[in-house]
Amino acid sequence: MNYEELKTLTSQFLPLSDSQIEAFKKYAVLLREWNAKFNLTAITEESEVVEKHFYDCLLPFKSIKFENINAIDLGSGAGFPGLVFAIAMPTWNITLVDSTNKKCTFLKEAAKELGLTNVTVINARAEELGMRGQFDLVSARAVAPLYLLLELAMPLLKVNGTFLSMKGSKAEEEIKEAKDAFRKLDCKVVSMNTESLPNDVGTRSNIVIKKIKETNKKYPRTWGEMQKHHL
Numbered sequence: 726m727n728y729e730e731l732k733t734l735t736s737q738f739l740p741l742s743d744s745q746i747e748a749f750k751k752y753a754v755l756l757r758e759w760n761a762k763f764n765l766t767a768i769t770e771e772s773e774v775v776e777k778h779f780y781d782c783l784l785p786f787k788s789i790k791f792e793n794i795n796a797i798d799l800g801s802g803a804g805f806p807g808l809v810f811a812i813a814m815p816t817w818n819i820t821l822v823d824s825t826n827k828k829c830t831f832l833k834e835a836a837k838e839l840g841l842t843n844v845t846v847i848n849a850r851a852e853e854l855g856m857r858g859q860f861d862l863v864s865a866r867a868v869a870p871l872y873l874l875l876e877l878a879m880p881l882l883k884v885n886g887t888f889l890s891m892k893g894s895k896a897e898e899e900i901k902e903a904k905d906a907f908r909k910l911d912c913k914v915v916s917m918n919t920e921s922l923p924n925d926v927g928t929r930s931n932i933v934i935k936k937i938k939e940t941n942k943k944y945p946r947t948w949g950e951m952q953k954h955h956l
């Protein structure tokens with residue numbers, strides 16, 4: 726996929742300006758430069774970056790429409806979807822969290838180079854963040870199974886806040902597997918949008934989940950507890 730195609734394919738649900746397209750081009754260059762040193766992502770070929778990172782991370786805008794919110798992206802890695810959201814949505818304040826220091830170094834540098842003033846980067850484990858009830862939106866792509874992500878995400882959200890879980894082809898199974906977690910963490914699925922990426926590169930499901938009430942203070946537990954005793 727090239728940038729013209731990116732612009733055309735997203736125009737129906739998230740029109741991108743020329744300066745936003747320029748920002749994506751610059752982001753791809755930074756990714757390639759830093760990847761040579763730090764091995765940040767397996768995908769570096771530009772047409773693949775455009776499709777599997779940028780386009781993929783813009784697809785959620787088919788399901789969510791928010792302005793002026795506080796958002797947080799857990800396990801942001803090289804900035805997916807968090808940094809893409811920061812470029813796409815200038816009215817959002819977005820916090821990017823990753824437990825790996827070198828990824829955070831890249832994220833800070835990339836935000837600076839791209840002139841993004843709506844980004845804060847925190848090098849921490851999501852379950853040790855604190856920051857309860859502060860966010861309107863939590864996002865995560867490719868970080869952990871859904872039942873575990875729910876335990877990381879719910880405490881961070883305001884009541885009625887949204888958790889966007891970006892999943893591949895196993896989304897339905899993950900929702901079933903998380904049945905008890907949904908109940909214990911007082912949240913529910915509001916919608917799920919599934920589509921194939923162009924060029925046969927796979928299926929994506931964006932699951933929109935809503936926090937119904939205040940999360941029990943015993944969550945999140947430690948990472949070890951979460952692994953040992955699945956909700």
Ligand code: SAH
Pocket residue numbers: 799800801802803804805806822823824825828849850851852865866867868
């Ligand atoms: N979201 C990115 C990266 C996925 S890889 C993408 O889709 O491309 C998973 C990332 O989550 C890694 O960068 C890893 O360091 C981070 N991570 C894993 N567990 C975490 C936790 N508990 N808290 C914060 N970051 C975590």
